[in-house]
Amino acid sequence: MxxxxxxxxxxxxxxxxxxxxxxxxxxxxxxxxxxxxxxxxxxxxxxxxxxxxxxxxxxxxxxxxxxxxxIQNQSIREVRIEEQKIGHILSKGGLVSENRATLADYSILQPQTSTPTSRFRPVFSAVGIFLAGVIVTLLPLTHPITRTQALLATTPADAYHTLASLAATAYHNARALNDRIEQ
Structure with missing residues (x-):
């Protein structure tokens, strides 16, 4: 060539x-x-x-x-526009009116059905908490070691001190018993 x-x-x-x-x-x-x-x-x-x-x-x-x-750039542009709309909606924390009908699908927005036990649940919880407090307060009065400790346990602070002395006495008794067993 x-x-x-x-x-x-x-x-x-x-x-x-x-x-x-x-x-x-x-x-x-x-x-x-x-x-x-x-x-x-x-x-x-x-x-x-x-x-x-x-x-x-x-x-x-x-x-x-x-x-x-x-064609590809146009489809990408449309997708990005939709993504921006969704991002804008999510950043505002609100929803557009078109989407409100679909929110009924979420269970959190469904009306809660009322059963007899569900109506009294708060009452039962309050009564249970109250009874637990009463039991803890009166427990030292039911099992005093001495009559003096029973008379001193009239307030929650006294009840605490009574419980502490009961625990200390039980500890010392257990130690003494253990020492006797070892001898």
Whole structure:
């Protein structure tokens, strides 16, 4: 091939141009254009060691790719707009009026059914707490060690001291019993 034949191929492929030159026209590398020919995405041929392509075929490929990119960008744009709307709604902490009907699906917003036990649950809890306090307060009075300790246990503070002395007495008695067993 001579220099003039290198630029445009003469013969059967008269309208073909070298892959490198066609790639530069559309902003692609020669390697990418050759790959498109090998994958049969555009029309072209390898003659000896050089690749030639049909510029109209490459132009149609570029238009098709551009159209697909526009469609894809439009769908991405629509998704991002929806994401921004949702993010804005969530950042405000409120909901748009269209979505309020769907909130009925959440159990937290459902009206609670009232059963006989559920109505009295707070009352039962209060009575139980009161009785537990009374029992803890009166426990030292029911099991005094001496009559003096029983007379002293008239207030919750006295009851605490009485319990402490009961525990100390029980500890000393257990120690003394353990010492006797060891002897």
């Amino acid at each position: 001579t220099a003039s034949e290198n630029h445009h191929y003469q013969g059967e492929y008269a309208k073909y141009v070298p892959a490198d030159e066609a790639g530069r026209l559309f902003g692609y590398t020669g390697n990418y254009v050759r790959r498109l020919v090998r994958e049969r995405k555009i029309i072209g041929a390898q003659i000896k060691h050089q690749w030639f392509v049909d510029p109209e075929s490459l132009g149609a490929f570029v238009r098709n790719i551009s159209r697909q990119k526009v």
